[in-house]
Amino acid sequence: MNQYAASNAHQMVDSLYRSDSRRVFATLIRVLGDFDLAEEALQDAFTAAVEQWPRDGVPSNPRAWLVSTGRFKAIDAMRRRARFNASLATLAEKIETDTRASGVWEDEGVEDDQLRLIFTCCHPALPAEARSALTLREVCGLTTEEIAHAFLTGPPTVAQRIVRAKSKIRDARIPYQLPSREDLPDRLDTVLQVIYLVFNEGYSASSGDSLTRPDLSREAIRLARLLYDLLPEPEVAGLLALMLLHESRRAARTSPEGDIILLENQDRSLWNRDRIAEGVALVEKALASRQIGVYTIQAAISAVHSEASSASATDWAQIVGLYDLLMRANPSPVVDLNRAVAIAMRDGPEAGLNLIDEILTRGDLADYYLAHSAKAELCRRLGRTAESRGSYERALSLARQEPERRFLERRLRELEPQLTLDNYA
Numbered sequence: 001m002n003q004y005a006a007s008n009a010h011q012m013v014d015s016l017y018r019s020d021s022r023r024v025f026a027t028l029i030r031v032l033g034d035f036d037l038a039e040e041a042l043q044d045a046f047t048a049a050v051e052q053w054p055r056d057g058v059p060s061n062p063r064a065w066l067v068s069t070g071r072f073k074a075i076d077a078m079r080r081r082a083r084f085n086a087s088l089a090t091l092a093e094k095i096e097t098d099t100r101a102s103g104v105w106e107d108e109g110v111e112d113d114q115l116r117l118i119f120t121c122c123h124p125a126l127p128a129e130a131r132s133a134l135t136l137r138e139v140c141g142l143t144t145e146e147i148a149h150a151f152l153t154g155p156p157t158v159a160q161r162i163v164r165a166k167s168k169i170r171d172a173r174i175p176y177q178l179p180s181r182e183d184l185p186d187r188l189d190t191v192l193q194v195i196y197l198v199f200n201e202g203y204s205a206s207s208g209d210s211l212t213r214p215d216l217s218r219e220a221i222r223l224a225r226l227l228y229d230l231l232p233e234p235e236v237a238g239l240l241a242l243m244l245l246h247e248s249r250r251a252a253r254t255s256p257e258g259d260i261i262l263l264e265n266q267d268r269s270l271w272n273r274d275r276i277a278e279g280v281a282l283v284e285k286a287l288a289s290r291q292i293g294v295y296t297i298q299a300a301i302s303a304v305h306s307e308a309s310s311a312s313a314t315d316w317a318q319i320v321g322l323y324d325l326l327m328r329a330n331p332s333p334v335v336d337l338n339r340a341v342a343i344a345m346r347d348g349p350e351a352g353l354n355l356i357d358e359i360l361t362r363g364d365l366a367d368y369y370l371a372h373s374a375k376a377e378l379c380r381r382l383g384r385t386a387e388s389r390g391s392y393e394r395a396l397s398l399a400r401q402e403p404e405r406r407f408l409e410r411r412l413r414e415l416e417p418q419l420t421l422d423n424y425a
Helices: 003-032 035-056 062-081 086-098 108-121 128-138 144-151 155-171 184-203 214-230 234-247 273-288 294-307 316-329 333-347 349-361 369-381 385-398 402-418
Strands: none
Touching: 003 035, 003 062, 003 108, 003 214, 035 062, 035 155, 108 128, 108 155, 108 184, 108 214, 128 144, 128 155, 128 184, 144 155, 184 214, 184 234, 214 234, 234 273, 234 294, 273 294, 294 316, 316 333, 333 349, 333 369, 349 369, 369 385, 369 402, 385 402
16 A cells, blocks of 8 residues: 555544544444443554554445454453453353354444443433443543533542443443333433533533534534434423534634634624524424423523524523523523523623622632623623623633633733723723
């Protein structure tokens, strides 16, 4: 193979690792029946691809090649270790016999392997916090640091939850399969939460140089579509709608340089109208069922934003009403903060600022940078420059993402000319 073809093969391996490694991993778990064994097989398969594809060419079905190679490497490794643990030889023989028919592991119908894996990770025998952490790590490949950020906890705690969850699955022999239709609704809430957390990490990355991670957002939407095909419940439709409506604004959320553009300043001609249309249709279908859950309410809020021709044309009264409904269904400090911002847009900055001060006085969201940023913005609009600066500085000390930090630094610079113009709004 010439140097150009070899370079293309290396790029293909890199691209497949980013796009398909977790799908290959999910299938290897189905084939091998063990998390750690599948992880080792995954790494061995990609190592083999790096060595062989530049020399032999990229196979016609790369994903199937990776699964087949990972399976072979795992069986080979178990046989080598069998002299120390005789049971491994029996296990290797069983895996080889069970998966000898190529259709078991080459068939393109493995698309729902990740869905099987999600439901395994979300088994009711596992603690609730462990289910989400395990799924985010094993299905989607998030780091323990990223998961810790999503749960507002420490990485060591997350790592411990994942290890214990894997042990529980192994010791309790939790099956790698989709639950029965009778059991499916009881397992749904955690699955929806996990998919939403994955999307959130993609829509607003926890840290780093980029505001978003499109690969995670696309993966969450893909998983939600699979779930909706399996179980077309109203709340599944609501979650899929919510993600599509948020995702429709991706192109307008940042400048070419990667800087944040607030919703009110976005070029709405860049919004993806096909995603909006699909999202709105799903919201309407979910609302018509009258089984209205928290994802459907959030999707309805996003639909109001998406259908407004401009920020000034937004129906803020309807949005406040939906936040009132969301507070009754799922009260939380973050929902309370978002409601306060909506009230500021409806009734003026003073009304919203009073509510945000109440939230912060209670101690809620003291370390949540968006709460301080929202307060700073309302103070800025009221011409209360010193308070605005203090809140922006507090927000900056808490922000971990570079685009967020650049936005806050820019806001602080914009306050400088206002040092002697305290009444400027």
